[in-house]
Amino acid sequence: MLQMLVTLLALVLASPPATCTYDTWTWSVVARRVVEHQHVSKPYAQVTEDEKASDWNVTGCTTCREDQERVAVSGLPPVLVCRHFAPRIREALEAALQAGARIETLVGYRVGRSGGPVVDGKRTRYGWHAFGEALDINSKSNGLYGNCKRNTAVPRSVAELGPCRLRVGGAWRPQAAPAQSLTADGAMVSAFRRVLGWRWGGERADSVKDLMHLSPDGY
């Protein structure tokens, strides 16, 4: 009898949710703003390939709100991330705080077509945030920079950003605000590397350095 109950419980816990619900938008590179706001609500069985993360086979992460879990760390507003990663994201954030990092703002799950090729002036693909597989930390002290030279080294100081230009958020301040700033050897990036194997947006090899950003591959 107990065996049967345990089996039943395991089945219920492993079964997918009944519905998939989320709000989305598309980034217009022409208008430089979000367009085409859309509310999606449908049976979970109708989730498309487009709505599944590239590592879905392993993680089960999708754009559905139902696949996200709240992570609440020491007095911060809870952040939503993909359920598969939630316990380790909690562990990494707590380890970073213990090691002296300070968290002022945190953004995780955020659905929108912000990547991929541009078609008709609009982005076409979901990035890691849309699947709850990325975090933006302290955007006011860790901006997103563009116009960088490709394949430049991971920056260790503002001077090493060279020709990069600030596009989103506030200027990076690793010397002036070390506890809030993400750096390659700092508490936050180190904790995510150790606990999840995630990479920092400062490690990107293209013309962008997204210094607030952590994800499976840094993009």
Ligand SMILES: [Zn+2]
């Ligand atoms: Zn990000």
